[in-house]
């Protein structure tokens with residue numbers, strides 16, 4: 001048996017504990033720069049650091065956030081006063097996680113499809129991250145819905161890589177977050193998203209099983225089953241909750257330690273409402289805790305408000321805290337429209 005098994009189980013359980021969820025703040029430098037550019041900030045290492053300091057020093061963040069996923073640059077950074085981000089997280093009682101894939105690249109021979117890279121040298125990187133204090137990892141695979149895609153080649157290649165990544169993580173003491181993201185982009189219906197997500201999850205769990213990954217020591221980070229952004233018929237919150245949970249119940253082993261959704265470009269309120277409805281209707285039936293691992297649906301309002309100005313930090317932190325609180329409530333099935341009003345009062 002894996003020497004880390006007990007520790008992995010305990011970490012996974014803590015990550016999906018009630019009234020909490022995971023914060024994804026592991027944008028690569030390229031993605032972080034794009035988001036900074038969008039709000040009119042000239043991207044630099046200093047600005048990325050300042051933004052990450054804003055997030056991690058948010059007062060009370062650890063009340064709602066069990067773990068935060070960092071990027072390689074971020075796990076090595078410190079506050080302006082020299083305190084390492086890892087020390088700040090310890091103080092906040094937030095478990096450090098690390099993105100270990102090196103990004104989705106064009107899949108040879110399959111136009112419009114991607115395969116995620118990063119397996120070369122991964123064992124050594126995991127050892128280093130574990131020694132630094134990371135206790136979980138993330139790898140994101142990207143599946144695109146379009147005419148004639150996703151192909152079996154794309155789903156198989158990504159599932160294989162996810163499974164090899166997850167096995168290496170467990171060997172090295174990190175809980176793997178296995179993230180097969182079916183993109184929301186496109187005009188596909190929710191039914192098509194259901195089919196593609198089912199096919200993807202089935203293949204991913206086949207490969208995880210073949211590689212000997214322990215399901216009770218991993219977290220699945222799926223996308224919700226949802227209408228494409230440009231689909232003329234947009235499914236209701238109830239329909240998204242029903243079809244997402246059905247898809248998971250059909251395809252995800254009961255022993256998986258937890259489900260932590262990505263937000264994938266949904267609005268902030270929708271991301272909270274969908275998670276909330278799933279928990280109201282299905283928390284008792286579902287074999288796993290159902291929570292969040294959002295990036296945009298937690299960070300969005302704070303980033304927009306900040307604009308790189310130190311005078312905006314305090315309100316930006318309140319906005320971040322608020323989205324974390326809304327999603328933590330949604331994990332418990334206790335998110336209400338009144339909660340959103342609380343924030344309107346703060347920023348008015």
Ligand code: 13P
Nearest residue numbers: 024262263264294295296
């Ligand atoms: P979003 O919640 O913005 O989709 O990001 C989650 C994530 O970590 C993507 O890999």
